[in-house]
Amino acid sequence: MKRLIASALCGGLILATPLHAEINKCKGADGKLHYTDKPCPSATKLESSELSAEDKRKIEREKQDQQQRAEWEASKKELDDYRATQRAERFTHLKTLLDSGKITQLEFITIQQKGIFIGMSELALQESWGKPSSINKSGVGSDQWVYNIGSTAKANYAYVENGKVTNWQTTE
Template sequence: MMNQYGNQVAVLCGALVISASVSAKIYQCQVDGKMVFQDHLCEAVESQQEVAVVENIKSEFSEQERRLINNNEVAIGMSEQALLKSRGEPSEKHRSGRGAEQWLYMSEDGRLFQVLLINGKVYDWRD
């Protein structure tokens, strides 16, 4: 009888651990003028926006892409979806007929950031 009760408690505890990890949140915050994604609340509550649950990000992006997204960085080989999460929608997109796209990001201070994608992956980028 005690063993059956112990097994039920163990199963319940395991379910709680799994559900706790599934419901972990990712927050989009403004830090030093940059949009970042983090697993804890933002310092300035008004800049906080809950954007996704952890398992969706884990299943969609590689560990390297998650790091890039969290730091708003770009790297060669990064997927188009990860680039969108990291930098947001570009100011302009230019497409060629051979699977290449040039995405242009204009910063608030007028600086241009260019990303070249080929077949949905970052091929090159320039500040």
């Protein structure tokens, strides 16, 4: 995660840095003008002094847009790779729990869908929904596990008794 933040900051710094590159105005085989950062074939190069200020600004904007797109694509790929790694690590962790008998096959499948069901173990509940925001202990019956969603006004609830889910309630 730190690497992702660092690369985003570096990307921002690069975007803030002005680009300086030679811009060539060339005539194509069809006689039309085009701009490139690559050298023109020798006979078709026009002097940069022939470029208008507007042409230079347009070329600079296009180069900046290309660089921003390339940086965005690189950042997106890095984020996608990070997410894929996280999913793979989570799957490996859940598979270890399944293989050790700590969760059942049904719990394994349900956890991957972030769901719960009556009879699910406390461990499987925590793997699926995470650590509860709070647990309201009951002297009689099920304890209420509270999962706050953004604010205390919205929450999901799981009811657990003797280490098993007995019911749940979700808010829309």
